[in-house]
Amino acid sequence: MSYEEIWPCIAHIKPTTLAVHPIFFGRGPGYYGYKDLLNYLHVYRVSVESNATNLICKAMEVKTRLEKSITIENSAENVQQIIQTDPQQNQNVFPIEILTHIFENLETIEVFKVVMATSRLWRAIGLEVILINIRNEVKQVSESLVTQLRDGSPNFSRILLLKKNNKLDGIYELNQKVNTLLKIIEISQHIVI
Numbered sequence: 628m629s630y631e632e633i634w635p636c637i638a639h640i641k642p643t644t645l646a647v648h649p650i651f652f653g654r655g656p657g658y659y660g661y662k663d664l665l666n667y668l669h670v671y672r673v674s675v676e677s678n679a680t681n682l683i684c685k686a687m688e689v690k691t692r693l694e695k696s697i698t699i700e701n702s703a704e705n706v707q708q709i710i711q712t713d714p715q716q717n718q719n720v721f722p723i724e725i726l727t728h729i730f731e732n733l734e735t736i737e738v739f740k741v742v743m744a745t746s747r748l749w750r751a752i753g754l755e756v757i758l759i760n761i762r763n764e765v766k767q768v769s770e771s772l773v774t775q776l777r778d779g780s781p782n783f784s785r786i787l788l789l790k791k792n793n794k795l796d797g798i799y800e801l802n803q804k805v806n807t808l809l810k811i812i813e814i815s816q817h818i819v820i
Contacts, residue, residue, distance in 0.1 A: 634652055634653055635652075635653065635654050635659070635660075636649060636650075636651065636652050636653075637649075637650040637651045637660050637663065637664050638650055639667065639671075642799070650663055650664055650667045651663040651664065668798070671798060672773070672798055675798055675801055675802055675805070676772050676773065676801070678805060679768050679771075679772060679801060679804075679805045680772070682768070682805055682808055682809060682812070683765055683768060683769060683808075685812060686761055686764070686765050686808060686811075686812055687765070689761065689812050689815050689816060690758065690761050690762070690765075692815075693754060693757060693758045693761070693815055694758065696754060697751070697754050697755060697758065726748075726749065726752050727752055727755070727756060730742070730749075730752055730753055730756040731756055731759075731760075740817065740818065743818060753818070754818070757811065757814065757815045757818070760811050761808075761811055761812070761815065764804070764807055764808040764811055765808065767804050768801070768804045768805060768808055771796040771800070771801045771804055772801075773795065
């Protein structure tokens with residue numbers, strides 16, 4: 628091969644690093660490498676989905692630890708009752724509903740840690756918000772997984788069931804959802820007792 632020759636190629640360019648991963652070089656009569664492309668996409672999808680299922684299992688473990696931590700800590704309702712018994716502090720306290728909406732918009736780990744370390748009320752609300760976020764993200768990731776046949780083998784010719792508006796999420800969309808779930812799990816692992 629020289630600098631003047633052009634070979635057809637099917638390659639995967641990773642969007643984060645722009646690294647080129649060749650899938651197939653060249654072509655033959657009636658063969659353009661589509662089988663190799665489909666095989667690569669299948670293997671890549673399976674690896675992303677297996678990563679997603681492992682992360683869902685990890686999220687479920689973190690969720691049970693969070694629920695135990697919430698029962699150990701004072702719940703938001705108990706803290707609200709404590710605040711209502713002291714009339715002097717009652718004037719300077721936001722309602723729990725407003726604090727919950729504020730906490731839902733915090734994203735960085737450092738800010739979330741600082742806010743939750745402020746008081747017991749804010750820690751209880753933060754734990755409940757993290758639990759809600761984990762439930763929502765686990766639901767979104769699990770809905771994006773391709774349904775397998777009952778015997779566990781994938782069906783290449785058709786997808787049996789699409790759970791979300793008859794539209795399948797792509798590999799990169801699923802990977803973004805997995806990264807969001809991973810970020811929430813990391814936040815909760817740093818905070819939970």
